[in-house]
Amino acid sequence: MKIFRMTISTPDGNLFDGDIQSISLRGAEGELAVMAGHTPFVTITKPGVCKLLLEDNTETSFETEEGILSVWENKASLVTYPKMK
Amino acid sequence: MATDTKRLKSRIRSIDSTLHLAKAMELVASTKIRGASELMNKNRQYTLTLEDMIKGLAGVPECKKSVYMQKDNGGKVCTVVIAGDRGLAGGYNMNVLKLADSTMAEEFIPVGKRACEKYQRDILKVEDFDYKEAYKLAKELCGCFKSGKYGEIQIVSTNYVSMMTQNPEVQQILPVEMSEDKKNVSIIYEPDEITVLDTLIEKYVAAKLLVAARESFVCELVARRLAMDSASKNASEMIDALTLEYNRARQGAITQEITEIIAGSGI
Numbered sequence: 001m002k003i004f005r006m007t008i009s010t011p012d013g014n015l016f017d018g019d020i021q022s023i024s025l026r027g028a029e030g031e032l033a034v035m036a037g038h039t040p041f042v043t044i045t046k047p048g049v050c051k052l053l054l055e056d057n058t059e060t061s062f063e064t065e066e067g068i069l070s071v072w073e074n075k076a077s078l079v080t081y082p083k084m085k
Numbered sequence: 086m087a088t089d090t091k092r093l094k095s096r097i098r099s100i101d102s103t104l105h106l107a108k109a110m111e112l113v114a115s116t117k118i119r120g121a122s123e124l125m126n127k128n129r130q131y132t133l134t135l136e137d138m139i140k141g142l143a144g145v146p147e148c149k150k151s152v153y154m155q156k157d158n159g160g161k162v163c164t165v166v167i168a169g170d171r172g173l174a175g176g177y178n179m180n181v182l183k184l185a186d187s188t189m190a191e192e193f194i195p196v197g198k199r200a201c202e203k204y205q206r207d208i209l210k211v212e213d214f215d216y217k218e219a220y221k222l223a224k225e226l227c228g229c230f231k232s233g234k235y236g237e238i239q240i241v242s243t244n245y246v247s248m249m250t251q252n253p254e255v256q257q258i259l260p261v262e263m264s265e266d267k268k269n270v271s272i273i274y275e276p277d278e279i280t281v282l283d284t285l286i287e288k289y290v291a292a293k294l295l296v297a298a299r300e301s302f303v304c305e306l307v308a309r310r311l312a313m314d315s316a317s318k319n320a321s322e323m324i325d326a327l328t329l330e331y332n333r334a335r336q337g338a339i340t341q342e343i344t345e346i347i348a349g350s351g352i
Contacts, residue, residue, distance in 0.1 A: 007134070009130060009131045009134050010131065011127075011128055011131050011216040011219075011291075011292065011295055012124070012127055012128075012216070013127035013130075013131075014127075014130065027275060028275050028276045028280070029275055029276060039273065040271060040272045040273070041272055041273035041274070041275065042138065042141075042142075042272055042273070042274050042275070042281055043274070043275035043276075043281070044275070044276070044280065044281055044284050066284070068138065068281065068284065068285055068288070070138055070141075077134050079131065079134055079135055079138070079288065081216065
């Protein structure tokens with residue numbers, strides 16, 4: 001499986017920074033998943049759970065507020081705010 | 086003579102308490118610096134990511150029509166002034182406030198107790214300025230910019246370069262600078278460029294405000310530490326000089342007493 005670099009950054013530091021296989025979350029036009037080699041794109045994400053499939057096939061997830069996901073050549077970043085409690 | 090030594094003694098005592106105060110403030114400031122600069126660094130990363138995105142978007146032709154990129158919409162110039170909460174930090178507050186005055190802005194939004202006092206607004210402490218506050222302010226600013234009330238939004242804050250250098254500076258945040266970056270044209274934007282820009286802009290302004298506030302806070306602490314360091318140095322020097330004077334006076338009094346006793350005994 002190909003991997004790519006993913007960063008989830010919030011105003012209080014990075015929630016996640018590392019290599020992953022895929023990320024799935026709720027985008028502006030519905031559920032979406034991004035894998036390595038995706039064409040460059042930027043989208044608004046809706047509040048919800050963002051699931052990451054890590055290099056070692058384990059899954060991890062974060063609850064996030066509205067944010068913006070941008071995908072560049074094999075590098076993706078999500079800027080958001082952690083779910084307010 | 087006796088009154089002289091008494092006066093000197095009480096002066097030494099009062100300077101000594103000033104010395105203690107200065108040292109305590111210096112220690113408090115240095116402890117806070119670590120935490121504050123950690124927060125600042127985390128925030129810088131976040132802001133850089135957002136800045137990259139904005140730059141990418143600013144190069145897209147569709148976005149050039151966005152209200153956030155229009156110059157000279159006839160609105161007022163609004164300046165967000167970020168100063169400290171407390172004094173005793175050398176020229177820190179004065180430098181920022183002086184720079185703010187020189188911007189010729191028509192409206193000021195102060196952050197930090199000292200700035201709020203100057204512009205007579207409700208007090209908003211820079212130490213407690215978090216993302217929630219920043220976002221609230223950013224939303225308001227973006228709303229005013231969109232409606233044409235403000236034509237330009239700037240931040241006046243102190244830029245942290247290193248432990249030794251901090252410069253007060255003016256940053257323009259809105260309208261967004263045009264960028265001639267053409268390499269981002271092939272990017273797909275969902276749902277469309279303008280919507281992404283509109284959502285991004287509030288976060289970008291909030292991030293800019295927050296990072297400026299946190300940088301300023303670190304600068305305030307650094308300035309205070311420096312000021313308190315020189316204050317305690319001066320106090321020690323003064324105590325040394327006064328102790329010398331005190332001892333001389335005391336010795337003089339003793340010598341005089343002995344002379345009087347000897348003269349009185351009639352030897």
